[in-house]
Amino acid sequence: MPFPIARPRFQQAARRFFPYTLLSPVTTEPTAAPEIEVRRCASLEEFEECVRIQHATWGDDIAVPAAMFVVARHTGGQVIGAFAKDPAAERGASAMVGFTLALAGLRSGRPFLHSHMTAVLPDYQDRGVGRSLKLFQRQDALKRGIALVEWTFDPLDIKNAHFNIVRLGAVARRCLPNFYGITRSPLHAGLPTDRLVAEWWLDSERVKSVLSDNRLPAAGPVERITLPENIAEIRSSDPAAAARIQNEARAQFLRAFAKGYAATGLETRGAGAHYVLEPTAGIAGLRLGPRHEDS
Numbered sequence: 001m002p003f004p005i006a007r008p009r010f011q012q013a014a015r016r017f018f019p020y021t022l023l024s025p026v027t028t029e030p031t032a033a034p035e036i037e038v039r040r041c042a043s044l045e046e047f048e049e050c051v052r053i054q055h056a057t058w059g060d061d062i063a064v065p066a067a068m069f070v071v072a073r074h075t076g077g078q079v080i081g082a083f084a085k086d087p088a089a090e091r092g093a094s095a096m097v098g099f100t101l102a103l104a105g106l107r108s109g110r111p112f113l114h115s116h117m118t119a120v121l122p123d124y125q126d127r128g129v130g131r132s133l134k135l136f137q138r139q140d141a142l143k144r145g146i147a148l149v150e151w152t153f154d155p156l157d158i159k160n161a162h163f164n165i166v167r168l169g170a171v172a173r174r175c176l177p178n179f180y181g182i183t184r185s186p187l188h189a190g191l192p193t194d195r196l197v198a199e200w201w202l203d204s205e206r207v208k209s210v211l212s213d214n215r216l217p218a219a220g221p222v223e224r225i226t227l228p229e230n231i232a233e234i235r236s237s238d239p240a241a242a243a244r245i246q247n248e249a250r251a252q253f254l255r256a257f258a259k260g261y262a263a264t265g266l267e268t269r270g271a272g273a274h275y276v277l278e279p280t281a282g283i284a285g286l287r288l289g290p291r292h293e294d295s
Contacts, residue, residue: 036129037094038136041079044070049096050079050119057119064117069101076104078113080136082120082129097124100133102149107292113141115151134168135211138202147202152179152195155249156231156242158273161196162266169210170198173262173280173291175253190239194250196263199288206285216284218276223261225252225275229268262288 041047047069054063069079082098098120102113115137120129141149153160155175164170178192201207209216227249228234235242253263256277264283265276280288 035085036097036124036127036132037083037085038132039081039083040140041069041081041096041099042073046081046096047079050081050099050101053096053099053119053121054117056121064101072101072103076111078102078115078137078140080133080140082124082133084124097121098129098133100137102137105150108289110148111146112148112150113137113146115149131163131167138200138207142202149200149202151198151200152176153198155194155196155253155275156191156227156235156246158227158229158231158266161275164198164200165263165266166215167210168198168200169204169207170200171206171262171264171283171286171288172196172198173257173288175250175257177250177254191235191243191246194246196253201286201288204286206283209285218264218278219284220279220282222265223256223277224267225249225256225263225277226272227275229271229273231273257291 041050044066047066050069051063051066071077073079078100080100080102081096083094084097085094098118100115100118102115105112105114115134118130118133120133137149141147151164153164153172155161165172174197176195176197179195180193182190182192206216227245231242231245234245260280261277262280262283263275264278267274267276280291
């Protein structure tokens with residue numbers, strides 16, 4: 001459900017879902033700023049803190065209750081928290097500043113995780129906390145023999161898409177039109193909640209190469225889907241124009257995915273942000289099975 005200095009304009013979009021940093025050091029270990037600890041959560045008090053962080057990050061319109069975190073923990077999912085030491089508190093005290101919630105799933109007889117949401121408090125965004133949560137998620141899943149983590153993301157959210165595809169090495173080959181329905185949340189600007197599905201194949205050579213800052217080149221012909229680099233501004237200032245852009249992008253993704261392509265990159269040139277799509281059968285460092293069709 002996914003998923004919100006001087007930087008390229010595509011990184012200056014309003015903080016919305018999944019406020020990941022794009023500029024933290026690349027590493028295969030789940031590290032953040034020295035004062036941050038990332039670990040699994042287990043208590044009701046910690047789950048209530050996750051709810052508080054949702055409200056602080058996105059407001060009251062988008063939140064899941066503490067009971068969902070309880071269910072996730074007891075059914076094979078993940079509740080992972082990021083904790084910052086509080087220098088003003090008693091020795092050793094810390095406060096939660098971010099979390100990741102994932103639900104357990106089963107497809108074709110194999111377990112996977114659906115990473116439903118990740119949130120980081122505004123004061124701790126752009127400090128590597130979100131990335132460290134995802135890397136801890138990867139490490140924890142691999143220890144449990146889980147090879148795949150999936151999540152949904154808005155293809156119009158360029159910053160988040162860049163993080164998912166370029167920084168983590170996820171790919172997308174499914175588009176889910178209006179997946180969550182049209183909501184009242186200002187985060188969605190009244191638009192249909194179109195989503196791409198990120199597939200993060202945790203132990204693939206592609207992912208290991210990306211996390212080692214050694215991105216593998218495209219192995220074959222590519223296609224591109226282009227969005228305005230300032231799409232976040234357009235969503236705020238001209239909803240009708242944003243809807244037209246969304247409609248065209250949706251049609252292009254659906255056509256490309258139906259032909260067997262997957263989104264594997266995101267480039268910025270001029271005033272555009274360009275999704276790079278490759279034939280699924282030829283993605284370097286990744287061998288994918290049949291595409292799951294959502295009903």
